[in-house]
Amino acid sequence: MGVPADRRYLKSHEWHRLEGDFVTIGITKFAADELTDITYVSLPAVGKQVTAGQTFGEIESVKATSDLYSGVTGVVAEINGKLNDSPELVNNDSFAGGWMIRVKAADPAQINSLMTAQQYEAQLGA
Numbered sequence: 001m002g003v004p005a006d007r008r009y010l011k012s013h014e015w016h017r018l019e020g021d022f023v024t025i026g027i028t029k030f031a032a033d034e035l036t037d038i039t040y041v042s043l044p045a046v047g048k049q050v051t052a053g054q055t056f057g058e059i060e061s062v063k064a065t066s067d068l069y070s071g072v073t074g075v076v077a078e079i080n081g082k083l084n085d086s087p088e089l090v091n092n093d094s095f096a097g098g099w100m101i102r103v104k105a106a107d108p109a110q111i112n113s114l115m116t117a118q119q120y121e122a123q124l125g126a
Contacts, residue, residue: 002029003030003121004095005117007117008112008114008116009028010114010115011123013028013030013031013034014031014070016111016114020108022077022102022104023072023102023108023111024099024103025068025099025103026094026095027059027090027094027098027100028095028120029095032094035059035061035063035064035066035091036062036063038088040087041057041087041090043080044056044079045079046077046078046079049073049074049076050072050075050103051070053071056069056076057100057101068100070101070103071113072107072108072110072111073105073106074103074104074106075106076101076104077103079100080099080100080101083100
């Protein structure tokens with residue numbers, strides 16, 4: 001399926017990539033494909049606190065609206081502003097250009113409790 005091994009995953013299909021004390025979060029290609037044509041992404045403001053296991057935003061498509069979840073606790077350091085004008089980036093490039101937020105993690109080791117790529121693929125039945 002091509003799930004990058006350099007990230008950790010939530011059952012709700014968000015990916016998390018650790019870079020120093022920062023965690024970049026997006027949704028997987030599987031989730032983007034399930035949603036079909038993404039029309040809008042609602043993201044938190046820079047400086048907003050996010051909590052592991054809690055929602056940080058929403059993603060809307062022609063098919064459904066879904067909550068976005070964080071697997072780590074921290075403060076939003078950056079959002080992908082390109083998604084305001086081009087939400088389809090999530091469909092076209094979910095693991096790179098379609099990233100959503102970067103969080104300054106309160107405890108970067110928290111990412112280790114998330115699923116590995118192998119565990120995520122197993123969940124999908126791959």
